[in-house]
Amino acid sequence: MIECVICKHRKVKSGLVSISLERDDYLIFLTRFPADICKNRGEYYLNESVTEYLLNCPKEAVNKAIWATWEYYIRQLINFS
Numbered sequence: 001m002i003e004c005v006i007c008k009h010r011k012v013k014s015g016l017v018s019i020s021l022e023r024d025d026y027l028i029f030l031t032r033f034p035a036d037i038c039k040n041r042g043e044y045y046l047n048e049s050v051t052e053y054l055l056n057c058p059k060e061a062v063n064k065a066i067w068a069t070w071e072y073y074i075r076q077l078i079n080f081s
Contacts, residue, residue, distance in 0.1 A: 009039070016031075
């Protein structure tokens with residue numbers, strides 16, 4: 001079980017989080033990512049697959065100037081949960 005690095009409690013729940021990333025002059029806001037969320041402090045923890053996707057997705061979005069709703073991308077994340 002995951003332990004919160006802030007409060008050291010092991011009380012986490014599965015949920016969806018929003019994440020903002022900056023690259024160059026762009027701010028990319030992504031919503032509805034699966035994560036484990038600390039019930040005490042709200043800190044969230046992403047699994048390795050989601051983190052890898054997040055690191056690559058903004059590059060693609062900026063390079064192709066994709067400005068669409070996140071619903072297009074969330075379909076690909078269903079397999080990460």
